[in-house]
Amino acid sequence: MTLRPLPALLMCLLLGMARPVWPADTPQETWALLVGAQQERVFEAGVDRVAIADESVAGVTITRKGRNSAAARLFITGKAPGNTTVMVWEKGAAAARLYTVEVRRRVDTLDDELPGLPEHRQALQEATAARGDKALLLDRTQIGVASHTVQVDVQVVEFSKTVLQQAGLNIMGTGPNSHGFNFGVFTPTTLTSATLGPGGAIDAASVSPYAQAFNLLLNFGKAGIGVNLSLLEGNGLARVLAAPTLVALSGQSASFLAGGEIPVPVPQGLGAVSIRYKPFGIGLTLTPTVLSDERIVLKVAPEASDLDYTNAVSLNGVSVPAITTRRADTTVELGDGESFAIGGLVSRTTTSNVDKVPMLGDLPILGAFFKRQNYKQKETELVIIVTPRLVKPLARGTNLDGMLPGRAEQRATPSWSSYFIGNPVQDALPGFSR
Numbered sequence: 306m307t308l309r310p311l312p313a314l315l316m317c318l319l320l321g322m323a324r325p326v327w328p329a330d331t332p333q334e335t336w337a338l339l340v341g342a343q344q345e346r347v348f349e350a351g352v353d354r355v356a357i358a359d360e361s362v363a364g365v366t367i368t369r370k371g372r373n374s375a376a377a378r379l380f381i382t383g384k385a386p387g388n389t390t391v392m393v394w395e396k397g398a399a400a401a402r403l404y405t406v407e408v409r410r411r412v413d414t415l416d417d418e419l420p421g422l423p424e425h426r427q428a429l430q431e432a433t434a435a436r437g438d439k440a441l442l443l444d445r446t447q448i449g450v451a452s453h454t455v456q457v458d459v460q461v462v463e464f465s466k467t468v469l470q471q472a473g474l475n476i477m478g479t480g481p482n483s484h485g486f487n488f489g490v491f492t493p494t495t496l497t498s499a500t501l502g503p504g505g506a507i508d509a510a511s512v513s514p515y516a517q518a519f520n521l522l523l524n525f526g527k528a529g530i531g532v533n534l535s536l537l538e539g540n541g542l543a544r545v546l547a548a549p550t551l552v553a554l555s556g557q558s559a560s561f562l563a564g565g566e567i568p569v570p571v572p573q574g575l576g577a578v579s580i581r582y583k584p585f586g587i588g589l590t591l592t593p594t595v596l597s598d599e600r601i602v603l604k605v606a607p608e609a610s611d612l613d614y615t616n617a618v619s620l621n622g623v624s625v626p627a628i629t630t631r632r633a634d635t636t637v638e639l640g641d642g643e644s645f646a647i648g649g650l651v652s653r654t655t656t657s658n659v660d661k662v663p664m665l666g667d668l669p670i671l672g673a674f675f676k677r678q679n680y681k682q683k684e685t686e687l688v689i690i691v692t693p694r695l696v697k698p699l700a701r702g703t704n705l706d707g708m709l710p711g712r713a714e715q716r717a718t719p720s721w722s723s724y725f726i727g728n729p730v731q732d733a734l735p736g737f738s739r
Contacts, residue, residue, distance in 0.1 A: 335405045336391075338363075338383045342411075345380055351396040352377040359389040363406045383408040453555040455593035455601060456696040458548070461563070462688045463587070463609065465543040471535070473514020473677040477507075478530035492677040493660045514677055547587055552696070560590040567612065567628075570620055578621060585610040585628050593693055596638075604636040607647060607689045631687060641695050650687040657681070 338344050347370060357365050362385055370376035379393065386408055392401040476490040487507040489499075492514040499509040511533075513520050518537035525531075553559035564586010570578045587609050594602040609631045616627040631650045639645060661667070661676030668675070699705075 333402050333404060335407060336381055337407045337409065338381065339409055339411045340383045340386060343380055343382045345378060347376060347378055348393065348395055349376045350398075351375040352379065353394040353396055355379065355394070356392045356401075357389060357406075358391075359387065361385055362387040362389040362408050363391075365391060381406060386410045450595050450695070451598050452695045452697050453595055454696055454698070455553055455555060455595065455603075456694045457551045457553065457559070457591055457593065457603070458692045458694070459551065459561075459589055459591075460690040461547040461549075461587050461589070461607070461609075462544065462690075463546075463685060464688070465541075465683070465685045467539070467541040467684075468680075468682040469537065469539040469541075470680040471515050471518055471537040471678065472673075473518070473535040474674050475511055475514060475533040476530065476674065477509060477511075478525075478528065490662065490665075490675060549589075551589075551591065553591065553593055555593060555595040558590060558592045560588065562586055562588040564588065564610070567626070569625055570623055572621065583628060585612060587687075589689070591691070595695065598695065599640050600638060601641060601693045601695070602636065602638045603691065603693050604634075605647070605689075605691055606632070606634045607650075607687075608632045609650065609687045639693070642692065644690055644692040647689040647691075648686070651684065652686075653682070653684045655682045 336344055336346075349370075352367055355365050355367060357363065362383075364382040364384060366380040366382070368378045368380070370378050375396070381391070388408070389406050391404045391406055393404065394401045473492040473495070474490070475492060475495060476488075478489070479487045489496075489507060489509050491509075491511050495511050495514050497510045497512060499507060501507060513533060514535040515537050518535040521532075521534040521536065523532040523534070547563045549561045549563070551559040551561060562584055564584065566582040566584050568580045569583050571581045573579050587607075589608070590606040592604040594604075596602060611629050613627040613629045614624075617624045618627070619625070629652070631652060633647055633650065635647065637645055657680045659666075659676055659678050661672070665675040666672050
């Protein structure tokens with residue numbers, strides 16, 4: 306007798322029929338409970354044994370339903386958030402039954418109305434410590450503040466001081482008994498032309514050592530000497546004030562820039578050039594956070610920058626100035642209407658140079674007549690004053706005409722008119738209300 310191999314399809318059918326099908330392959334029911342809670346399940350036929358996949362998620366306890374009863378009670382206790390499975394072998398059943406257990410974190414709600422963020426922070430810490438890691442805290446707290454909108458009044462004052470000292474000298478002389486000898490001493494860059502005439506005469510043309518300076522001309526006739534002395538000393542003061550008002554929502558940022566933007570050429574590939582704009586001037590970025598009706602946290606970042614042409618660079622034939630910047634970043638806490646100031650942002654530049662005749666300019670006392678001195682000092686200080694206030698928007702339909710700038714602007718009358726006609730009514734500027 307010869308055995309022939311069975312067809313492949315028939316073999317697959319026989320193997321599939323030989324594989325046992327267990328009812329526990331598919332979960333019969335899902336048990337859902339919270340961490341720390343219990344559920345009860347009753348099996349009237351009784352239970353032979355129970356198996357749980359992950360005891361860290363849930364625990365199982367079996368007791369009898371009654372003293373003389375065969376029924377069993379199954380208690381499931383949630384331990385930690387997660388999912389696991391439980392297999393139960395009932396008495397008389399051919400296979401175990403499979404159950405899915407879902408343990409969820411307990412959710413507690415914090416529904417309080419607090420006067421400010423410090424009180425909210427303390428209440429949140431106390432609720433978290435009381436519930437521990439087993440409960441999920443849902444925060445629905447409301448902060449009862451007068452307004453979440455902050456108006457910040459900013460005053461930026463820039464004070465600039467300059468000191469200038471310059472001195473220069475020109476000398477030209479021909480003595481009465483010079484026998485044709487002439488001489489001249491000129492400060493650098495002041496001599497425009499010079500020619501030698503017959504008999505050693507010098508025909509020279511010059512300008513003042515400093516055209517904008519005070520010039521003192523001296524002529525000693527008998528000695529044949531003429532002196533041009535230029536002296537200049539100056540002091541300058543400048544005060545620049547910017548007073549913007551910014552409005553920002555609590556936790557949001559607001560900024561302003563009083564200045565401009567300078568175009569900077571940027572080389573690209575294949576000889577192309579693009580333009581990038583760099584801002585400069587007086588700028589400020591602030592972020593307010595309302596803690597309560599009386600406390601506001603304010604983050605302030607002021608910046609002051611100027612164009613510096615002395616350190617300019619040349620790019621593709623274009624002179625691009627450098628930008629001198631002073632920047633600060635700070636966070637303060639203050640009350641509604643209180644102010645704080647940021648000062649000490651000082652920039653000082655000193656320039657001093659001396660042009661002199663070699664050897665003659667080093668002589669004591671007389672050396673001052675053979676040199677030119679230039680001394681310049683510039684000092685700039687920046688002060689920023691910030692005042693936050695809680696504000697609310699104007700009501701709908703409010704008349705804003707009296708609040709707009711320019712309402713009281715009028716033309717200036719001649720100063721002599723008051724002597725003849727008193728103080729007349731001034732005409733309003735065109736385009737402005739009286």
